[in-house]
Amino acid sequence: MSTFKKHIQQMGAYKPPLDGRDPDKHMLLDFNERTLPVSEAVCSALVDYIQAGRLQMYPAYGDVVDRIAEYANVPASQLMITNGSDQGIDLIFRAACTEGDEAIIPGPTFAMYMQCAKVENLKIHSPSYTSDRGFPLTEVLSLINEKTRIITIANPNNPSGTLVSREDIITIAKAASHAVILVDECYFEYSALTVVDLVGQYPNLLVTRTFSKTWGIPSLRLGYIISAQENILSLLNVRGPYDINQLAIVAIRAALENLDGIQSYVDEVMNESKPLLEQFLKSSGVEFWPSGGNFVWAFFDKPAEVQKTLFEQGILVRPKEDTDNRVGLRITLGSKKQTQYLLEVLGSCRGLGA
Ligand SMILES: Cc1ncc(COP(=O)(O)O)c(C=O)c1O
Numbered sequence: 001m002s003t004f005k006k007h008i009q010q011m012g013a014y015k016p017p018l019d020g021r022d023p024d025k026h027m028l029l030d031f032n033e034r035t036l037p038v039s040e041a042v043c044s045a046l047v048d049y050i051q052a053g054r055l056q057m058y059p060a061y062g063d064v065v066d067r068i069a070e071y072a073n074v075p076a077s078q079l080m081i082t083n084g085s086d087q088g089i090d091l092i093f094r095a096a097c098t099e100g101d102e103a104i105i106p107g108p109t110f111a112m113y114m115q116c117a118k119v120e121n122l123k124i125h126s127p128s129y130t131s132d133r134g135f136p137l138t139e140v141l142s143l144i145n146e147k148t149r150i151i152t153i154a155n156p157n158n159p160s161g162t163l164v165s166r167e168d169i170i171t172i173a174k175a176a177s178h179a180v181i182l183v184d185e186c187y188f189e190y191s192a193l194t195v196v197d198l199v200g201q202y203p204n205l206l207v208t209r210t211f212s213k214t215w216g217i218p219s220l221r222l223g224y225i226i227s228a229q230e231n232i233l234s235l236l237n238v239r240g241p242y243d244i245n246q247l248a249i250v251a252i253r254a255a256l257e258n259l260d261g262i263q264s265y266v267d268e269v270m271n272e273s274k275p276l277l278e279q280f281l282k283s284s285g286v287e288f289w290p291s292g293g294n295f296v297w298a299f300f301d302k303p304a305e306v307q308k309t310l311f312e313q314g315i316l317v318r319p320k321e322d323t324d325n326r327v328g329l330r331i332t333l334g335s336k337k338q339t340q341y342l343l344e345v346l347g348s349c350r351g352l353g354a
Contacts, residue, residue, distance in 0.1 A: 007121045014115045021316065027338055030316040032158065032187070032295045034216035035334025038251070039261055042217075045254035046247055059246040067256055068224055072209070074196050077229040080236055083243045085186055085223035088208040090116050092225070093150065095238050096180045097122055101149035106136050108159060108323060110184065113152040122149070128323040129157060131289045135164045137171070144176045151176055154184040156191050159320040159330040161291020169195050173202040183207045189214035189266050191292040196226045203228040211248070213294065214262060215255055222248035269294050273339035277331065280343050285353025289328075299328045302351025313345040 002009050021028060028035060037043075061081065069076040082088040093116035097103070103117040107126040117124050127139035140151065151172060155164045173181045183195055185207050199205050206227040212218035222244060225235060255262070274296070281288050281298055288298040300306045303319060307329055310317055318330045333339060346352070 005121075008119060011115070011118050014111050016111075017318075025314060027315045027334070027341065029332040029334065029338075029342065030318040030330075031218075032213055032293065032330075032332045033218060034214060034265065035332065035338055036216070036265065038216040038255065039258055041258060042251050042254045045250050049247065049250045054246070057246075059242050059244065059249065061244070061249055064249050064253060067253065071256055071259070072196060072224070072226060074199070074226050075229075078196075078199055078232060079224055079226050080232050080239065081244050081249075082208075082223045082225060082239065083245075084212060084218070084221040085184065085208040085210040086112050087221075087239070087243060088223050088225045089113065089182065089184065091235050091238050092180060092182055092206050092208070093117065093120055095235055097149045100147070102143075102145065102147040104140055104143050104148060104151040106140060106152070106157075108320065109152065109154050110158045110186075113154075113182075117150075123147070129160050129162050131160075131287070134162045134290075135168065137164075137168050140172060141175055144172075144179070146178070148176055148179045150180045150182060152182045152184065154186070155193060155195075156187050156292035158186070158293065159295070159297045159318075159328070160289045161293050161295060161297060162289065163191060163193055163292035166193070166195055166198070169205075170198070170202070173198075173205055177204055179204060181205050186210045187213055187293040189262065190270055190294045193292065199227050203231065206231060211252055211255070214266060215252070217248060217251050217255070220245065220248035220251055222252055266294075268336055269333045272336045273333040276336070276339050276343060277333060280346060284346075287353075295330055295332045297328045297330045299326060300349075300352055303327045303329050305351040306346070306349045309349045310342075310345055315342060315345060 065079055066076045069079045089112050097120040099121040101122050103122040104125045105113045106129055125143045127136040153164050156162060181204055185194055188194055188209055196207050208225055210223040277296055286298050286300055288296050307317060319327050320330045321327055
C-alpha cells in the first residue's frame with residue numbers, strides 16, 4: 001500500500017509522446033521547438049566548459065540573473081531563474097495554493113497547469129477557449145470568488161495560439177487581486193506581447209518564460225519568473241540552490257551574446273513560414289485558429305490520414321483535441337525551406353478540407 005496522498009495516487013502522469021523522435025529521420029514539428037540547431041558559439045561554449053574539467057563542481061550562477069534581466073528589460077530583483085518554465089509553474093502553484101483553493105485554468109491548454117493544480121488538490125474550473133471569441137474572459141471573470149487562488153493565462157496559449165490582450169490581463173488582475181495571475185510567456189519572442197512591465201504595479205502578476213522554445217535549449221532546462229521583488233524573494237525560499245544546471249547557464253550566456261541570430265530565426269518563422277502555411281490552409285479550406293506563436297492548430301477533414309501521410313514522409317506533428325473532442329493537428333513552424341517541404345507533402349494529402 002502506498003503511503004502517498006490518495007489524490008496523488010489517483011492522478012495520471014504527464015507523459016508527452018517523446019519516444020522515437022529523431023532529428024536525423026524526422027522533421028520535428030510536434031513540440032513547438034526551434035527546428036534548427038543552436039549556434040556554433042553556444043556549442044563551443046558547452047564543449048569548452050566540459051573540457052575545462054569543471055563538471056565535478058556544483059553550479060554557480062554568477063551574474064546570469066543580471067544578464068537575463070537586462071535582456072528582459074526588468075530590474076534583476078524582479079527575476080529568478082528556474083529549471084525550465086515547468087519548474088517556475090510548479091513553484092508558483094506550490095507556494096500560492098493550499099488544498100481546497102480554487103484554480104481557473106482556461107482550456108484546452110498546456111498540461112502542466114492541470115498537473116500542478118491536481119497535485120495541490122485544488123478545485124479546478126476550466127472555461128473553454130473558442131476559435132471565434134478566443135480567451136473566455138467573461139467566464140473567467142464570472143468564476144472568480146474569494147476561494148480563487150490562481151488563474152492561468154498562457155499568452156499565447158498552447159495548443160490554440162490564442163493571444164490575450166494586456167487590457168484583459170489587467171482586468172483579471174484587478175478583479176482577482178487576492179489571487180495569483182500566472183501569465184505564461186513561453187512563446188514571448190514570437191508573440192512580442194508581454195506584461196513584464198506591469199509586475200511592479202500588480203503584485204499578484206507572475207510571468208513565466210523559457211529558453212526552451214525560441215532559444216533552442218529545451219534539453220538543458222532553463223526558464224525564469226518575473227514578478228514583484230517580494231514574490232521573487234518568497235519563491236527563492238522554495239527553489240533549491242542548484243536546481244538549474246550549469247550547462248544551461250553556459251549555453252545561455254553564449255546565446256545572449258547573439259540576439260540578432262535569435263531575432264532572425266523568429267522573423268523567418270513569423271514573417272515567412274507562418275504566412276506560407278496559413279495561405280495554404282486557407283486555400284485548401286482547412287480551418288485553423290489564429291495563432292500568436294510558432295505553431296498553428298489546424299482542423300483537417302481527416303486528421304488521422306493527414307498525420308499518417310506526414311509521418312510517412314518524415315514529418316511529425318501533434319494531434320490535440322478541442323473541448324468538443326475535435327482533433328486538430330498542431331503544426332510547429334520552422335525555417336522557410338522546411339515549411340516549403342511541409343506544404344509539398346501536405347499538398348499530396350487526402351482529407352485536407354471539407
Ligand atoms: C505554454 C507552455 N508553457 C511552458 C512550456 C514548458 O516549457 P519549459 O521547457 O520551459 O518547461 C511549454 C512547452 O511546451 C508550453 O507550451
